[in-house]
Amino acid sequence: MMAAENKGRTLGDHRRGFLLSVSYNGQLRKATMKFLSEDGRSVFLVDDPVDHKPYCLCKIPPEELEKEGELSSIPGVLGFERVTRFDALTQQEVTMTKIVAADPLSISGKPSGTVRSVMKEVWEADIPYVLNYVYDLNLRPGHHYVMGGDRPEISITDIGRAVKSKLEQILGSVPPEDREMIEKSAILLEQQIPNFLRVALDIEVRTSERNRLPDPNEPKDKVVAISLLDSDGSERSFLLVMPEQGHPPKDMLSNEKVKFFDNESEMILATFEALENYPIVVTYNGDNFDLPYLRNRARSLGIPDDRIPLKMGRDSADMRTGVHIDLYRFFLNRSIQIYAFNNAYKEATLDAISSALIGKGKIQISGSINELGYEELWKYCRNDAALTLELTSFDESLVMNLVVLLMRISRAPMEEIARRAVSSWIRSLFIALHRERGILVPNREDILKLKGELVTTAIIKGKKYKGAIVLQPKPGVHFNVTVMDFASLYPSVIARYNLSYETVRCPHDECKDNRIAELPHWACRKVRGITSSVIGTLRDLRVGFYVPLSREASSKLAMKKYEVAQRALKVFLNASYGVMGAENFQFYTPPVAESVTALGRLILTDVISEAQRLGANVIYGDTDSVFLERPSEEEIATLSRRASGKFDVKLNFEKEYRYVVFSTRKKNYFGVTEEGIVDVKGLIGKKSSTPAFVKEVFSETLSILSEVKDAKQFEEAKAKVAQILRDSVERLKSRQVPVESLSFNVMMSKNIEDYKNALPQHIKAAIMSSREGSAPSAGSVISFVKVRGKLGVKPTHIASPEEIDVDKYLQVFETTCDQFLEPLGIDISSKGKSSKLVDFM
């Protein structure tokens, strides 16, 4: 149905659409734009109307290139063209040669037979062609377009009056040279986000041997169940009739949501047909399993390629017309996990993520999928598809909205957001800006050659340069503690001090005295750095516009909308400093990275010494925060003024604690706010790997302590705490605690065979587990208990209460409690050899 619709869609018909993506059509040797129709229900394709060609740049003049003929061995090369670019590193115009090719693979992407492989020095050859296309045509993925004239034109609607006045407000307070960019970005981000019709797909495969996982590269096993659920609420599940299961049950045969097939090919073809009706296909791990399995199985069943609507990449699977989003890849993204979802899920499994975000999990089955009957199999498969779908729709389609906002900010197609990490998104934005302004995109080596040196040394072995300051906390209980912190310290520093790859250690002699903190580096006074202006813009948009709007908006729905934008910007800002210090980042600039942290240290230490000069009691601070005991309003205001006046950085009142408890350890404390909310930082009792039993006692103890309002109430609380600890120790000793509550849960970050050094305990447990039949792999959380005996550990599911090493647990218990009881003057630690927990009782 949609395939037919795709034909005849041309420019000049004034149709409207929303730019999803750009793909490359190898037959036509052209880029193809994928647009979502205005109603969000289908995709139409528009082939490149301007005959754009792949290219890269070099510094050898065309005449010489033709003479030397080293490029003649590459048939795809079409010709050479003289062009000028601005080289930001030298701050000079350069004349370059554009080497134009008929197809992207003649430029780069293969080990040999490309321009990239035969030429010594080329520029912009490693930018994927479809991205080049986006940048050169100044396309804005995630925006509305009208098909008119000789190319699609972006279509922008007016933003509301209330939003406009808010925008004008912030424009008054930012540097004039940034105003235009901020205004334009705000208007673009404000554009309406469409409703995407989407379908979730999940398949089940029945393997011939019990414990073998199906392999997409050897699709010898039958696909037995396929579920498709869409955002309109329709659903279909296809089941293969299996001789060993007998006849399908009557009620399933009459269920219109279920269809049985005798023939697997027909079932797969029906699935392909269904998928083609959707602009967006959502899977969980479909890049590596569902889609490649379907494709390869279809092939092995003799289905011709032209009936398979998939386009396979090396480690990805795309739809030919629509867009495929693999939520596994998206949620695995660290930036998404941490900054967009506040670390709400720890493990990137469908079960863990859906449980954490929508409160629903996978259907638990006792044995293997192979043993399920028709009905169980159907329900299992359908439930997975339902969870996958819901992950895109919960919270007013938060995930889809987030994806679109990230597309808009990064200027990258939808697949880039779904599949690539934050450094690619930032790279995309930076390159787009270079193209827009006619600036040559520097090679990583160009920057490194000029600005490779580092002058600071890291505290941690193996790190490249010095980072932030962490103050030694003053141990003990502190009442009425105010926490102040700098708003987006590092992005602010980058913006304020003009830190960018071309402006730090710029070529101008006149700038050399504009030194950065205590470093020998200097920052340019003459030109605005590209990266510092873009990061400054994003920060101003977030801090001045979206954060206030997300708090003040008139409706709940509007607040949510601004909240998503605020978070999307946060993802970029949080990574903006880090990428400058990341070796693989295209714009990696060591002196920029160490300048950022040096300025951060300078600003923090300055504010702290000012606080001390004022007579305030600074009890702790970490990177961008200051903890003050009983400060006066006056002191708070003075410090804020100083930060703004001297460094142009906002120092905000963050929160006030009724009291805070510090030990001697850094990054380890808990605090109770006026409302009785307990903030726990870094303590063992909060760690995800700590046994549930210990965690429970920990939080019970804390909740007692949170009731404490003043110093004298501590005495009563101490008595209660002592009682809880006594009971818990008793329960441990008498082995009343179930083994499940004693399990440590530790992430296995590599596959078992990749542990080359001494085996950590969780890996020993993982090895035992795999001998028992289950096969943990990289990313799995290993559950184990500590037992008596040589190995010392055992997977939780095969351990019994009698073998538990009670002494070990008493020790864990002791360190956990000691972390916060010691500063309270409650001493339970063992000064001698044996645990003194008992003495404490």
Place this chain on the structure above:
DNA sequence: GCGGACTGCTTACCT
């Protein structure tokens, strides 16, 4: 042969 000091590895956390 054993224990303490030390190092390196690994994980989880903080900013």
Place this chain on the structure above:
DNA sequence: ACAGGTAAGCAGTCCGCG
């Protein structure tokens, strides 16, 4: 493949020790 700083537990090594 965003960064560095901190804590903690475990495994292994070295050294001293009649």
